[in-house]
Amino acid sequence: MNQKNTSGKTRLLVFISVLVAQGMVLSFIERMIPFPFIAPGAKLGLANIVTVTAVYLLTFKEAAAVVLLRIFLTAATFGSLSSFLYSLAGGVLSLLVMAGIVKVFRNDFSLIGVSIAGAIFHNLGQLLVASFMINSFLVLTYLPILMIVAIPTGLFVGFVARYLIAYLERVNMIR
Template sequence: MNSKAYRLVILSLFVSMALILSYVESLIPVPLPIPGAKIGLPNIITLVSLLTLGWPLTLLVVIARVLLAGFMFGGGFSIIYSLAGGLLSLFIMTLILHFSRNDFSLIIISIFGAIAHNLGQVIVASIVVQTSSLMLYFLFLMLLAIPTGFFVGITARELMRLLKKTTIFNRLNN
């Protein structure tokens, strides 16, 4: 199988896994009175994709996952909020990975990604309802982003550790 076809297979697997995690996450009740609060399970795949495929292809993974999950499990506004959060999160994590030269752990990168995701969603919500008072809501979401980002970072780190023992990504560089 040539490198482009193999890359497409891996890309498709990442989109599928992120979509499955989106569905699983939609089934998990969050026992908090904060609307929109989630664990961020699909971000595990975003991090692994970013580390293995790089940001351009991970951008495709994020967009495809948000659109498909929105059409299947949400609606128009959920797509807009998720896309804003997902894109800002990807942008921040990519910048940290690019400029950190491996100085930051995957857990820290994940926490910053979770905070950025919440910030992106709150910015869009502030625009939609035309008030900046939602930025106070962001403080609560930021506090939640720390443990959820920690969990996602640990999970992504362990998944990467296991994936490095395989040869699945060897063909991507050919």
């Protein structure tokens, strides 16, 4: 293996590790922010900044590694089994939808639109886990409220991710 190829793989591994660490820190910070909302349990989704960034800058496999590592390590460090299940369902569903939109409709959806879709499907994934845990689909009646909340939070995450991606591309951080 030549030096340039090894250097590129090392750089990629470091970049993925930094994204995972940033996601963990953002999750921790978000847990400390009292976020009074009409919708109980609604949050800004700060760690999704990392997910959107990974979807746009990495392959699907690499972005999935970022999401799964962040969720597992955050739950192991700061959370519980239930927080792990909620995060896993929301994070994986959000990742699948965002990656699918970027792959199929890249020219039709802006990064902000992709982020909003990710926020909506993150909420849907979490509600599906909640409905399974309490053995009732009535909790899904909460979805319209969470979809409304997902719009401003998805906008915020999308704007921040857009600036982060532009910066990372400008400094030639990835590939």
